[in-house]
Amino acid sequence: MPQPPAALPAPSAQAPGPLHAEGLVQLLTPSGERVGDPAWDPWVEHLDAAALRGLYRDMVLVRRFDTEATALQRQGELALFAQALGQEAAQVGSGRALAPQDHVFPSYREHGVAHTRGVDLADVLRLFRGVDHGGWDPVAHGFHLYTLVIGSHTLHAVGYAMGVQRDGDVGTGDASRDTAVVTYFGDGATAQGDVSEALVFAAVNRAPVVLFCQNNQWAISEPTTRQAVVPIADRAPGFGVPSVRVDGNDVLATYAVTAAALERARSGGGPTFVEAFTYRMGAHTTSDDPSRYRSADEEQHWRDRDPIDRLRRHLEATGELPDAFVDDLAHEADALGERVRTAVRAMGRPEAASMFEHVYATPHAGVDADRAAYERFEAAMEGTGGPTSTTTGTTTGMTTGTTGGHAR
Amino acid sequence: MPTYEQFLLPDAGEGLTEADIVTWLVGPGDTVSVNQPIVEIETAKSLVELPSPWAGVVHRLLVEPGATVEVGTPIIEVDVDPGGRAAPAAGGPEERASGADDGTGGDETSGAVLVGYGLGEGGGSRRRRGAGAPVAAEAQPASVTPAASAPAAADAPAPAPAPAPAPVPVPVPAPVSAPVSATATPARLEAAPVAVGAPTVVAAPEPPAPPAPRAPGTPRHALAKPPVRKLARELGIDLDTVTPTGPGGIVTREDVLGHSRRAEPRALATYAADDTPWLASGTVSPDGRQTRVPVRSVRKRTAEAMVSSAFTAPHVTVFQTVDVTATMRLVERLRGDREFADVRVTPLLVAAKALTLAVRRHPEINAAWDEAAQEIVYKHYVNLGIAAATPRGLVVPNIKDAHRQSLHDLAESIAALTATARAGRTSPTDMADGTITITNVGVFGIDTGTPILNPGESAILAFGAIRQQPWVHKGKVKPRHVTQLALSFDHRLVDGELGARVLADVAAVLHDPAQALVWGY
Numbered sequence: 001m002p003q004p005p006a007a008l009p010a011p012s013a014q015a016p017g018p019l020h021a022e023g024l025v026q027l028l029t030p031s032g033e034r035v036g037d038p039a040w041d042p043w044v045e046h047l048d049a050a051a052l053r054g055l056y057r058d059m060v061l062v063r064r065f066d067t068e069a070t071a072l073q074r075q076g077e078l079a080l081f082a083q084a085l086g087q088e089a090a091q092v093g094s095g096r097a098l099a100p101q102d103h104v105f106p107s108y109r110e111h112g113v114a115h116t117r118g119v120d121l122a123d124v125l126r127l128f129r130g131v132d133h134g135g136w137d138p139v140a141h142g143f144h145l146y147t148l149v150i151g152s153h154t155l156h157a158v159g160y161a162m163g164v165q166r167d168g169d170v171g172t173g174d175a176s177r178d179t180a181v182v183t184y185f186g187d188g189a190t191a192q193g194d195v196s197e198a199l200v201f202a203a204v205n206r207a208p209v210v211l212f213c214q215n216n217q218w219a220i221s222e223p224t225t226r227q228a229v230v231p232i233a234d235r236a237p238g239f240g241v242p243s244v245r246v247d248g249n250d251v252l253a254t255y256a257v258t259a260a261a262l263e264r265a266r267s268g269g270g271p272t273f274v275e276a277f278t279y280r281m282g283a284h285t286t287s288d289d290p291s292r293y294r295s296a297d298e299e300q301h302w303r304d305r306d307p308i309d310r311l312r313r314h315l316e317a318t319g320e321l322p323d324a325f326v327d328d329l330a331h332e333a334d335a336l337g338e339r340v341r342t343a344v345r346a347m348g349r350p351e352a353a354s355m356f357e358h359v360y361a362t363p364h365a366g367v368d369a370d371r372a373a374y375e376r377f378e379a380a381m382e383g384t385g386g387p388t389s390t391t392t393g394t395t396t397g398m399t400t401g402t403t404g405g406h407a408r
Numbered sequence: 409m410p411t412y413e414q415f416l417l418p419d420a421g422e423g424l425t426e427a428d429i430v431t432w433l434v435g436p437g438d439t440v441s442v443n444q445p446i447v448e449i450e451t452a453k454s455l456v457e458l459p460s461p462w463a464g465v466v467h468r469l470l471v472e473p474g475a476t477v478e479v480g481t482p483i484i485e486v487d488v489d490p491g492g493r494a495a496p497a498a499g500g501p502e503e504r505a506s507g508a509d510d511g512t513g514g515d516e517t518s519g520a521v522l523v524g525y526g527l528g529e530g531g532g533s534r535r536r537r538g539a540g541a542p543v544a545a546e547a548q549p550a551s552v553t554p555a556a557s558a559p560a561a562a563d564a565p566a567p568a569p570a571p572a573p574a575p576v577p578v579p580v581p582a583p584v585s586a587p588v589s590a591t592a593t594p595a596r597l598e599a600a601p602v603a604v605g606a607p608t609v610v611a612a613p614e615p616p617a618p619p620a621p622r623a624p625g626t627p628r629h630a631l632a633k634p635p636v637r638k639l640a641r642e643l644g645i646d647l648d649t650v651t652p653t654g655p656g657g658i659v660t661r662e663d664v665l666g667h668s669r670r671a672e673p674r675a676l677a678t679y680a681a682d683d684t685p686w687l688a689s690g691t692v693s694p695d696g697r698q699t700r701v702p703v704r705s706v707r708k709r710t711a712e713a714m715v716s717s718a719f720t721a722p723h724v725t726v727f728q729t730v731d732v733t734a735t736m737r738l739v740e741r742l743r744g745d746r747e748f749a750d751v752r753v754t755p756l757l758v759a760a761k762a763l764t765l766a767v768r769r770h771p772e773i774n775a776a777w778d779e780a781a782q783e784i785v786y787k788h789y790v791n792l793g794i795a796a797a798t799p800r801g802l803v804v805p806n807i808k809d810a811h812r813q814s815l816h817d818l819a820e821s822i823a824a825l826t827a828t829a830r831a832g833r834t835s836p837t838d839m840a841d842g843t844i845t846i847t848n849v850g851v852f853g854i855d856t857g858t859p860i861l862n863p864g865e866s867a868i869l870a871f872g873a874i875r876q877q878p879w880v881h882k883g884k885v886k887p888r889h890v891t892q893l894a895l896s897f898d899h900r901l902v903d904g905e906l907g908a909r910v911l912a913d914v915a916a917v918l919h920d921p922a923q924a925l926v927w928g929y
Contacts, residue, residue, distance in 0.1 A: 074456065
């Protein structure tokens with residue numbers, strides 16, 4: 001009877017589990033107190049009070065957008081919406097650490113990052129209204145289109161990062177040239193094969209990529225405990241990717257950790273896995289009812305750790321939150337809500353011919369032929385209330401327009 | 409001028425087709441702001457509040473609470489320009505024509521401002537079907553601006569615009585009323601109790617009275633197949649007065665026949681207001697003698713749960729009458745105890761404790777039958793359900809891990825659970841994963857009953873009223889506090905012996921609470 005080799009370690013009876021909050025980098029406590037950390041302080045020491053107010057403004061605006069978009073879904077203006085509620089610090093903190101030339105591969109909840117990349121938040125809703133597959137120019141903003149398939153874009157990000165290497169835009173020492181790539185995904189995605197493959201490629205190629213995991217504790221209705229028996233960050237070292245855990249509701253700590261990881265990537269130091277420990281305070285999407293699978297106590301626990309409240313307390317305690325700023329911000333937020341509402345209601349379908357754009361990077365004879373055929377077809381419909389004349393902007397989904405023309 | 413916008417029920421989830429209107433949070437005349445919650449709806453997925461898309465004044469609610477409505481149905485009309493000046497009584501012709509430039513009739517009140525996700529045709533299409541057959545549902549002006557100042561004018565047919573090829577609908581002649589005839593029902597009159605006052609005799613007024621008001625958005629011109637049109641002509645029925653139930657709003661043969669039956673004049677003696685609905689959520693049948701209430705959310709779920717339980721689990725109920733004088737003394741004593749000053753001590757509390765103890769002694773009762781897996785699932789925990797009557801109906805939330813709770817904690821849990829249930833805030837989590845239930849029928853003064861199991865559970869205890877009764881105590885007849893207990897169980901997995909032992913244990917603790925000390929862990 002063969003015995004297990006003595007060298008095989010005994011299974012760990014006391015694995016720390018994915019829920020423990022040990023070892024999180026934290027620079028602001030939930031009560032807003034600044035705690036020093038010699039390893040990370042240098043990464044944020046240049047952020048003065050005005051910069052902190054800027055981060056606060058970002059988070060407040062993103063949350064206001066979130067609220068407005070959720071209401072718009074409830075009013076039938078959007079087919080679906082995925083809230084970023086509760087994850088503002090993880091997104092704004094990491095997004096603000098990026099350089100203009102860096103490139104982001106988000107999943108579908110990164111409205112905070114989109115905001116830091118200069119994307120008009122109203123454009124984010126083109127996808128959720130069902131009128132467009134994208135909504136912004138990914139190259140202009142260094143912010144790729146939202147990816148709905150879980151985890152697949154981590155491979156795109158690593159591939160893009162390997163392209164950056166081949167362009168020679170890594171480790172030159174030129175701060176305006178060296179480029180990092182960041183990909184955002186969730187705790188649930190780390191259980192996907194795609195993410196494992198991305199880690200493999202990132203590690204062996206020393207790709208200039210930051211794998212930024214927002215561990216928001218829930219993969220729709222599955223808790224982290226059903227996805228991992230170790231902290232999510234502990235998955236990466238097995239692939240050869242160093243990892244760090246950060247309090248994702250602490251905008252300063254998230255900024256510091258991301259800035260360091262980005263710097264390593266740009267300087268040729270290779271990939272970093274960041275686990276931002278945060279919480280999805282809202283539903284998975286507007287189609288979901290979290291009260292069916294999680295307790296009110298748990299939600300309260302995290303409401304007490306609200307990322308925006310934390311920074312507000314810090315600014316108040318240091319006397320850096322003047323009333324005028326708060327009032328202006330409230331007005332700005334309401335104006336944003338109003339603007340998003342108006343923009344969404346007026347959002348029509350893109351020109352049908354736009355489907356032929358961006359299919360290939362270079363001219364392509366097949367696509368050109370398709371475009372010409374479509375234009376002939378459209379011209380034939382002129383004057384008959386043809387396909388493109390009926391965009392009303394009052395509907396979502398596949399309602400208006402072309403069917404009438406084709407049906408004849 | 410007042411400008412009315414209609415809010416169409418959106419798809420609050422993905423691909424939902426209908427929702428129940430639970431509660432209106434606003435009423436006619438209320439001022440609403442953008443994103444203010446106006447209504448609570450219950451979908452197959454969740455309970456959600458819908459925010460108002462506009463600021464303005466609520467003009468009217470178009471759907472009753474409790475109704476199940478399809479996505480895309482208008483549910484509320486809001487005047488988004490309440491301060492505006494009233495328009496001249498007769499709007500200029502250009503004004504009317506502007507709302508009718510699609511040639512489908514200017515009387516559309518279908519303010520289909522929004523179209524819910526996944527609906528069919530949207531607005532603005534210029535298609536025309538056969539000439540002279542306007543398809544009214546397609547005309548969707550962005551908002552409704554009544555031509556006259558009176559809000560009611562929104563419903564009144566406006567004159568057909570010049571280009572409309574369709575015939576203007578002929579006003580429907582009032583259905584013929586039956587002659588009022590007091591002699592038609594003399595027997596009823598004589599039989600009527602005098603005490604309630606002189607009954608009024610009225611002719612049943614052509615039951616479906618006025619043609620049912622059309623839901624906004626339905627066509628003015630009835631859609632029907634030729635044979636149905638012929639039938640209507642033969643019966644002398646104007647199709648426009650028939651409420652359509654067919655797909656796409658067409659009038660079916662049954663609709664015409666039903667309308668014909670209801671329209672038959674008949675005389676009835678009734679008492680004043682006898683034909684008002686008995687329940688606010690109901691509607692009165694055409695003869696004024698019945699109220700019909702749609703089966704909705706909690707009622708529907710209760711019905712489904714009870715049917716599935718009653719017809720899958722073979723129920724057996726055992727009974728025991730028990731002297732609970734000692735329990736009553738304990739309750740009295742605890743009510744005066746400082747440790748229990750902050751909670752309500754009731755006999756139900758002791759019964760709950762007794763049941764958890766009985767489960768510990770007979771864990772096999774705390775189980776579920778897994779038909780799919782052909783397994784019996786024994787639960788290591790007691791999630792103790794308490795049946796609660798609430799304004800929305802019966803709900804059975806449960807106390808998680810009741811077996812781990814001290815008597816004091818249990819009292820707090822029961823209080824919290826009932827308060828949440830009464831407030832209508834019981835969440836699905838609160839009701840999920842119960843293992844055994846108590847129904848306290850005694851609070852209604854009832855001796856006992858044969859309760860039906862909560863689906864997924866194997867036993868339910870009915871706790872009857874406690875009364876002083878003559879009882880043989882120590883060889884003498886004494887007035888004692890006596891109650892009846894009943895335990896229903898699922899005979900697929902619980903045999904009579906086990907059920908009897910569990911009930912006997914509960915009774916033993918209620919008879920002498922000190923027994924809990926003997927059995928306690």
